Amino acid sequence: MTVEVTTVTVFRDVRPFGGAARDLIAVNGVLAQSIPDGAAVDYVDGLGKAAAPTLVDAHIHPDKTAWGEPWYSRRTAHAIEELVAGDVELHRAQPPVADRALRLMSHAVTLGTRAMRAHVDVAPAYGLAGVEAVATARDTLSHAMDVQIVAFPQHGVDRTPGTAGLLEVAADSGLIDVIGGIDPAGFDHTPGGTGRDPRQLDIVFGIAERHGLPIDIHLHDTGGTGAATLTDIAQRTRAAGLQGRVTVSHAFAVAELSCHALDSTAELLAEADIALTTAALSATTVLPFRHLSQRGVRVGLGSDGVRDSWSPFGNADMLHRAWLLGWALDARLDADLEACYTLAADGGAAVMGLPRADLQPGSPADFMLLDGECVPQIVVDVPRRDTVVRAGRVVARDGLLL
Ligand SMILES: [Zn+2]
Incomplete structure (x- = not known):
């Protein structure tokens, strides 16, 4: 007979969202109203932190x-082909992916990241080495963070022979959670081809259907090419019954829309329940996430590349990313700054199919303690993360993974 062990931790004297001080009670990883009768309790002093x-x-x-x-x-690179060549150069010049990925993912935990969707290159240049390395890092950090791995055909499927087979092997391996794609029309066509018949989508949707995997496609293409690809993806999503299981990342073609065109695209996405992610890379490419979410489109926020061959910027700090989002949108009102925090906290949870962590009873006991009077100030100040709590357990303190 097994005996159920109830784990209770009470975080004393904390200020949820910067409000009045009280205790947060974590019972078996979930926040609760009260301490169960007879349970042994651990106490953590919150020291009045937010x-x-x-x-x-x-x-x-x-x-x-x-x-x-x-x-x-870095050297000058413009087209995706040149940037991809830079990836391979960096890969050969640096220590193994396993070391670099674990270091970055651990760093993200100490900054209060509770989950991430990791796009990992799958290409003949690497085989599945990247997927295997990130999967090992995921296992090491399983107590602290949820990680979804996307098999990402960065080098193209149609233009790089051998990639389709590798994606299939990745799906068979059980190591990946999502099948990826990239600019099926603008980038991924046979050299000299037109991209009007995006074979990549046939392959990606085929693997998704055969293996029961969701899809996450990078779409940098703008203008007519981007819009036509979105329409194509929406049609395929509905035809395959994959509503709620397809994400389009970046979607710069949506960022450039306004008024009626934005509303009709939001309707197209909402009907197919296609989610979007944005990295707040600039004022012109950030998605109008509040407008989209009001129309039923899930939107998540992400770091994208972190100090990679594409860019020296990025730091895997999602609170800093919320700051960048506010900066890109010229946010000034408290409601605007709170919306940036909510996108960083809840947006990605909705994209990844995770429960929302909102400090309410019944939600995951996933939170961080830090200095700040209120959420708008926390977004602007980007304070140090003193304590990071995952499922009721302290997993990082003062920048150190425990
Ligand atoms: Zn990306």
């Missing part, structure tokens, strides 16, 4: 990072 939900990085590339390595000087 408590805020930990965050979800809906789009990051931990396999590409040079985080923590000696400075890497």
Whole structure:
């Protein structure tokens, strides 16, 4: 006979969202109204710090990072082909992916990331080495963070022979959670081809259907090419019955829309229940997430690349990403800054199919303790994360993973 052990931790003297001080009670990883009768209790002194939900990085590339390595000087690159060649160069020049990915993912935990969707390159240049390395890091951090791995055909499926087979093997391996894609029309066509018949989508949707996997497609294409691809993806999503299981990342073609065109695209996405992710890369490419969510489109926020061959920027800090989002949107009102925090906390949870962490009884006991009077100030100040709590357990303190 097994005996159920009830684990109770009470975080004393904390201020949820910067409000009045009280206790947060975690019972078996979930917040509760009260301490169960007879349960043994551990106590953590919150020292009057603000408590805020930990965050979800809906789009990051931990396999590409040079985080923590000696400075890497980049060369000029414009087209995706040139950037991809830079990825391979960095990969060959740096220590193994397993070391770099674990370091970056651990760093993210200490900054209060409770979950991430990791896009990991799958290409003949690497085989499945990146997927295997990130999966190992995921196992190491399983007590602290949920990780979904996307098999990401960064080099293209149609233009890089051998990739389709590798995606199939990745799906068979059981290591991945999501099948990826990239610009099926604008980038991924046979050299010299037109991209009008995006074979990549046939392959990606085929694997998704055969293996029961969700899909997450990078779409940088703008204008007519981007819009036509979105329509194509929406039609395929409905035809395959994959509503609620398809994400389009970046979606710069949506960011450039306004008024009627934005409303009709939001309707197209909402009907197919296609989610979007944005990385707040600039004022012109950030998605109008409040407008979209009011129309039923789930939107998540992500880091994208972190100090990789594409860019020296990025730090896997989702609170800093919320700051960047507010900066890109010229947020000034408290409601606007709170919306940035909510996107970083809840947006990615909705994209990844995770329960919302909102400090209410019944929600995951996932939160961080930090200095701040209120959420708007926390977004602007980006204070140090003193304590990070995952499922009622302290997993990081003062920047150190426990
Ligand atoms: Zn990306």
